[in-house]
Amino acid sequence: MNLFAKTFSSLLLGASFISCGQTTENSAPTQDSGNDAASAVIENIMSRRSIRKYTDAPVSRELLDTILNCGINAPNGRNQQAYEVKVVDDPASVAYLAENVNGLYKAPVYIFIANDSNYDASMIDVGLLSENIGLSAWALGVGSINLGSPVRVINESPELLAKFGFSEGYHLCLALALGYPDETPDAKPRNKEKVQFITIEK
Ligand SMILES: Cc1cc2nc3c(=O)[nH]c(=O)nc-3n(C[C@H](O)[C@H](O)[C@H](O)COP(=O)(O)O)c2cc1C
Numbered sequence: 001m002n003l004f005a006k007t008f009s010s011l012l013l014g015a016s017f018i019s020c021g022q023t024t025e026n027s028a029p030t031q032d033s034g035n036d037a038a039s040a041v042i043e044n045i046m047s048r049r050s051i052r053k054y055t056d057a058p059v060s061r062e063l064l065d066t067i068l069n070c071g072i073n074a075p076n077g078r079n080q081q082a083y084e085v086k087v088v089d090d091p092a093s094v095a096y097l098a099e100n101v102n103g104l105y106k107a108p109v110y111i112f113i114a115n116d117s118n119y120d121a122s123m124i125d126v127g128l129l130s131e132n133i134g135l136s137a138w139a140l141g142v143g144s145i146n147l148g149s150p151v152r153v154i155n156e157s158p159e160l161l162a163k164f165g166f167s168e169g170y171h172l173c174l175a176l177a178l179g180y181p182d183e184t185p186d187a188k189p190r191n192k193e194k195v196q197f198i199t200i201e202k
Pocket of ligand 1: 048049050051052103145146147148149150187188
């Protein structure tokens with residue numbers, strides 16, 4: 001069994017001990033308060049918040065390996081995996097980006113994702129990849145946030161963009177910050193009227 005498989009087995013085992021039902025708690029779920037795997041998944045989804053303040057604690061490469069493997073195991077069109085993912089966790093590089101890119105919250109890890117601009121569904125692939133990253137991280141006690149503003153900043157600077165080494169035809173479209181949360185933000189309301197059951201007339 002490889003490192004990811006071992007770690008993910010532990011994750012699933014841990015997840016099966018997370019509590020049932022929706023939660024109003026605003027921190028990552030603990031792994032000692034329940035016994036139902038489905039409820040654990042739902043609690044993980046419903047308790048996730050975007051995190052904008054992180055502790056200085058690094059995220060281990062072992063955890064990042066699990067999180068990134070969960071990311072690339074998201075569904076994606078034709079399994080083309082029409083993205084490139086660049087991970088920055090080297091402290092000097094992280095500090096450089098935090099200082100030079102507006103909108104990048106201070107965090108120990110940044111992830112930058114580019115989509116293949118020749119495939120019309122590649123942005124959807126990136127969204128699903130990113131959500132798997134965010135949810136698996138949250139299950140492991142690691143917070144994250146999707147970031148669009150810094151992407152605009154980087155894309156406006158050819159010199160900065162070149163530092164990431166994305167392949168020809170790939171377009172930087174999303175950044176994430178990751179780290180251990182140093183805040184417990186409240187849930188933001190959602191509009192349930194966005195979802196409607198409909199019937200189709202013959
Ligand atoms: C594509 C995308 C881009 C985002 N860009 C930013 C951003 O630039 N800055 C920021 O503070 N939050 C950003 N967010 C986070 C959203 O503001 C956040 O997801 C939303 O307010 C809902 O809050 P929640 O994630 O805690 O449920 C972005 C989220 C997504 C999905």
